[in-house]
Structures are given as structure tokens and as C-alpha cells.
Amino acid sequence: MKKNWKKTLVPLAALLAAALATPAAAQSVLRVKPSGDVRVTDPHLGSDSMARNLGYMVYDTLFAVDAGLRIRPQMVESWSAEEGGRLWRFRLREGLRFSDGTPVTAADVIASLRRWAQNDGLGQQLMARGAVFTAEDARSFTLALNAPWGLVLEALGKPGAPVPFIMPERLAQTPANRAVPEVLGSGPYRFVVAEWRAGDRIVFERNPAYQPRPEPADGFSGGKVARFDRVEWLIMPDQQTAIDALRKGEIDIAEDIPADLLPILRRARDITVARQDEIGVAQQIRLNTTQPPFDNPKLRQALLAAVDGAEFLKAVTDDPAQGRACQSFYACSSPWHTTAGWPRPDLERARQLVRESGYDGTPAVLLNAAENTNINAFTLVADALLRGIGIRTDLQSMDWASVVSRRQSREPVGRGGWSIFISGPGGLDYMEPVSHLGLRSNCEKAWFGWPCDAEIERLRAAFADTTDEAARRDITARIQARALETVPYVPIGIQYQLRAHRANLDGLLNPPAPVYWNVSRR
DSSP, rough: OHHHHHHHHHHHHHHHHHTOOOOTTTEEEEEEEEEOOOOOTTTTTTOOHHHHHHHHHOOOEEEOOOOOOEESSSSEEEEEEEEGGGGGEEEEOOTTTTTOOOOHHHHHHHHHHHHHHTTTTHHHHHHHHOOEEEEEEEEEEEEEEESOOOTTHHHHHHSSSSSSOOOOOOTSSOTSSSSOOSOOOOOEEEEEEGGTTTTEEEEEOOOOOOOOOSSSTTTTSSOOOOOOSHHHHOOOOOOHHHHHHHHTOOOOOOOOGGGHHHHHHHTTTTTTEESSSOOOEEEEEEETTSTTTTTSSSHHHHHHHHHHHHHHHHHTTGGGGEEOOSSSSSSOOOOOOOOTOOOOOEEEEHHHHHHHOOOOOOOOOEEEETTTTHHHHHHHHHHHHHHHHOEEEEEEOOOOHHHHHHHHHHSSSGTTTTEEEEEOOGGGGGGSSSTTTTTOOGGGGSSSOOOOOOOHHHHHHHHOOOOOHHHHHHHHHHHHHHHHHHOOOOEEEEOEEEEEEETEEEEOOOOSSOOOOOOEEO
16 A cells, blocks of 8 residues: 555655756746847847847846837836036836846946946037046935936936946956846846747746836836736748748747748738838948958948848838838937938949959858848848949858858958848937937947947037037938948948737837837736
8 A cells, every 4th residue: 555655656756856847837938039139148248139138037227218219217215416417316116126136226227237238329429528427325326427418318318328327336347348147137027048949949037126117118218117027039930831820820020021021910810910120131241351351441332332131121122111221320209300412322433442442352251141031132232233243242041140150350351250131229319319329439449340440439429519400400310421432331221120929919109129028818
């Protein structure tokens, strides 16, 4: 009898242990096919959109923009400006905690902002004003500047990558060019590192320590209420596989739907298709200005002369509602958008510039994120265009995560370097000169490609130092004129990303990056 009892007990105990070891068994789960994989988990390191998206899940910010792009308080309870804008005082909300239960303090905020500022255009401009952060007590801190600056709150509430997310001081002390060893924030979810499998899935669980603001969710601001216990990002490079999974109900959301699959989804009654946001992404050809062949400005000017953004966009969609060429270095919806000086596409002029450049035949290495339908199409068009104006090419296909890794290389193309990659940072980062990701020309501190031009940097600083609208409009035009000479990148146009989801989901928000708080299932 004793022997039989033991035989019964073992399988029962094993079943109980298995049940306890399966946290998702009794939990609500939202399953998402994101637009790409995650290789970089540190959102302070640079402009990678997937690191930014991950950051919004697990971190929080002092300020945030609402759906109308107005700055709203987020972690901050109160703030004030004194001495004509030279001194700022901030106080954190009571009860803010990181997901490990430790309180968020002014020391955490200060260390995080100092680290973020080293890699961000607005942050660099802020620190150039002699910014000194001082903790007054556990919840209060000050910011002292050597001169008034009109973009303080815009910097602290900057929504585009790199976002000024707040992390514990011990992690924020990591050098700004090295990844933090742990993903730990005070946002609505926590990153489950034990379940992260690169190329397969990223898992988040509700942060029990998070205290949402009392206001309704609005853009990136307001109460970030985690209505699901878990959010799983399932990596599906093949778009048809993702669409099939969505139609079968195996996933709830599929981001960045290619135009050719839209008719299938729009015929399905239980699927809803809509824009992910109303600003779009700034698709562009990013050039490595530090290595041959595009260290030669005439070759960069040649490519600019050859590109017709409308023709690139036609490679992915015939629907004008899904994208448009801006003929500007500023996003189409920017209040500073200008077409002044923009050249008409002219292939013969492009070929002439190649001849004048003294081009020696060094191949241009194109990094092609072939898993991404849009990037793949744009890269193939760029490859044909380059060859058509007389520039040799070396097209190398890989996944987006590999592009993110490879583009950090400063080596020549013959030693694992690169010449071109195509990317679509959020259009929000292309609205005005100071935070403008693509126009930054501060050499090694600039975005990948590292353009270097003292005049553009001087004008960017002048834009931030004046509040006069007419003066700012003049400065933005002068920046564009100079950028047409230096060509830090070649704009393609604004493209609106489409997201499909099961029709039984409520509360989906559409700020300029996908966020998954506030979502519930009927």
C-alpha cells in the first residue's frame, strides 16, 4: 500500500510543479508580431526603433507627449522655472517604484538624464547650456543652466529615440557607449529576461509596483494601465506566416503590414486594419560619410540628384494614402517643412557628379534588411539606381537585427564596414532641427554615418537659442540649404505603417511608436 501511495504521489507532485512553473497558464496574454526583432535592449544607446519600443514597455519618463504632441507630466508631480528660465525645479510623484520594488529617487533621474544626454541631440544641446542637476531630496531635484533655453520640457519629454527613460542610478552609471547589464524600469511592464529568445520571442509581465497616473491614457501620456498580465512579442520574419497566425487567432496584433497583403486582411470581418500613427516614419537612405565611397560629398550629391522619392514609394504601394515624398529634410507634417532649394530628380546630372567626383570604383555596400518588405523594396531600388549612375554596389542581405549591429562598424567596406542602409525612424524625430536625428552633424556623436559639419551644428544651436518664429523659419531654411551641400542622408519620404489586429481588442493607442498598455480584449 505504501509503495502504491508513493507511485501516485510522484506524478501528482510533478503535475503540480509543472502547473506552478507555467506562469502564463492562468494569465491573460496579448500576443504581438512586432515590426522587427530586438538585439539592443538599452534604449539610451541610440536610435534603434525596437529598443525604443521595448523601452516604452518597461521604463517611464518625466514628461510625455499626448496625442496632440503637447508636453504633459508623467513621473513628475510638479515643476517650475525661475530666474528667467535659468533654474528649474522638479518634484517626482509619490510612490514611484522600479519593478524590483525599489523606490525611484532624484539620484536615479539625474544619472539617467546625464547618460541619455550623451547620445541624444536635444540632450547634447541641453548639456551644452552648462546643465547642472542637483538632488534636493529623494523626490526633488533642480536643473541649473548658464542661460535660458526654450526646449527644456521638450527635451525631458522627447518621445523619439533615444528617449530619456529613467533607470536605476546603479545602471545609469554604465558608460553611455556600453549597454546596461540589466533591463529594469518603473514602467507598466517588466522585461522577463529568462524567457527572451533572440529571433523567437520577447516577453513582458505586468509590473506590480507600477502606479499609473489618474488621467486617461493619451498618446504616450496619462495612465499607463497594463490590462494584460503578459505581452509576448513573437518574431515572425515571414509576413505571410504572421498574417495566417493573425487570421487564426494565434496572435492578436501584427505590426507593419506590407501593402500587398492588405486586401486579404480587409476582407476578414474579425480583423481591423489601421495606421499605427498619423505622423509616419521618415524613410531614408543613410550614408556612411566617413568611408569611401561616400566620404566624397560629390557622390552623396549625385545620389541626392538621382533619387525620386515618389518612385521609391511606388515600389511598395500604389496607394497615396500610405506615403508621400516630402522633398525636404523635414517631415511632411512639420511646421518647419520647406522645399526650398530641393533639386528635381535628374539622372544625367547625377552621372555628371559621379564623373566629377573622381570615383575610383570602390563598391558601395548596401545592408539590406530583406525580412522587411518595405526596406527590401527600397534597397533594391537604391541598388539599381546606384548602378545606373555609375557606382558599383555590393548588396548584402540580412535581418534587421543584423543591420542594427553592422551599422555600428566604422571599418572600411573591405573589412566588414558599410556604405548604405535604409531605415525609417519616426517622423517625430524629423520635425525640427534640434532633435532632428538625420541632420545632426556633430561627427562621432551623430547618428550612424557620422556626418560632420560645424555650420549645421552652429545653426541647430541658434535655432534652440531663439524663440522668434521668423528667425527660426530662416534658420531651418539655411540648415536645409547647407544640408543640400553636405548631404548627411537622402530622404525618400514619409510612409505610414499599418497595423492589423483582432477586432475584439479595445483601447489600442496610436502614438508615434506602438505601445500596449490600455489594451483589453472583449
